[in-house]
Amino acid sequence: MSDNHTYKKIELTGSSRSSIEDAISNALVECAKTVDNLDWFEVTEIRGHIQNGNVGHYQVTIKVGFRVQDS
DSSP states (O other), rough: OOOEEEEEEEEEEEESSHHHHHHHHHHHHHHTOOOEEEEEEEEEEEEEEEEEEEEEEEEEEEEEEEEEOOO
16 A cells, blocks of 8 residues: 555535534535545535524535545
8 A cells, every 4th residue: 555545525415403513414424324435524615494584404515535445
């Protein structure tokens, strides 16, 4: 295994009724179920769903970087 790595990025949107942080965590937890070697994320968009004049859901779009395994 070398010291050089190759990464790939995917985009996800997580949601939560309670907070932006929970929306991020929800997206990462689901991603980790099918993608290995998760290394980092960056928030690219924050928005929300309005319900009866209040926040119904926080929606956060993130890009997640993961390391491609050496062959």
